[in-house]
Amino acid sequence: MINAFLVFNGQGQPRLTKFYTQLDTSIQQRLISEIFTLVSNRPPGSCNFLPLPPLLAASSTSNTSSSAQEQNDVPSLVTYRNYATLYFIIISTSTESPLALIDLIQVYVEALDRLFENVCELDLIFNFETLHATLGEMIVGGVVVETNLERIVAGVKAQGTVAKRPVNEGRTGGGIGSGLGAGLGMGGMVWHGR
Template sequence: MIHGVLIFNTTGVPRLTKFYTPVHQSIQTLTQKLFSLVCSRPVGLCNFLDAPELDAFLGPKNEEGDRWRVVYRSYATLYFVFVVDGAESELGVLDLIQVFVETLDRSFENVCELDLVFHFDEVHHILSEIVQGGLVLETNIDEIDESVQNMARLRKESFASAYPLSLGGGLSPRNGPLKTPLGWLTGKFTGVGTR
């Protein structure tokens, strides 16, 4: 079973945290610990994090099969980390990360870290088309992408029907969600937009 999916960048800022099994520590400390272990590994090493510190941290499991393993992959400025147990195949999870990233890439068209920052809800929706409750739902990228597009379209239509006058909008990628006139003004006046 997959116990957790994390995305954080090379400075350790979380971009997505999703745990399917309750963890004993706060998710933030767990993220920090995983980050410190993962980022200290030079490139070219294997994608399985098997550090002695980890067992103490993830809770020692008596049986070999129950041990939590950490499989990660780094893409540009992001680390994708899956925490799994013995029911998952290590290399299979590695492929799954690839599937996840490719799906993100299709949805966002050349995904970059900022897409994940501003559309973290969309990332959650995409993940929910791949993994549900810690079990793999679908591994075929085309199928996943189709469901993702379908759901995004439905949300967009729903938003459009609520705001018939809004331009585009919806929660779909690259379109500002819930842009109320006031919010839009705020953005204009304060000028904090950094994109």
């Protein structure tokens, strides 16, 4: 299952945090910063999987005693994807398919792109309720419930209108730039898992 879904930007500022187990705020923050350190040190052309951050590695090694079965409960995979200024992270157990998770992030970003029309980081900053709503249409309690783009978008829209980006903030603010839409292509990185 999926243990956490995180979005943060290139400076490590969280834009969305969703933990499917209850976790202290301080530990959440530490985990985020550990993952950010890992993710920001990736050489170009490396794979979309991270080694376990120290916090998780510590807890998973202490479990080596238990059977292989128990291992299925322990988060063992950190998948990430980078779009423009943002990093999308999924922490999951070994029961998820690594390549499918890469696709899942793609679906999420595409859904956001549809909802916001050319989504950029600013949209996500100011509409984080919509971020949660979109994620809620895809994942419930750590289990994927929907991967179909139309249904996800329809589900979010059914909850009310999606706010547009504040007019006066504009695209120029903070040099956020090209927006995520430009990053969607990620040539050759798209799996046809769906």
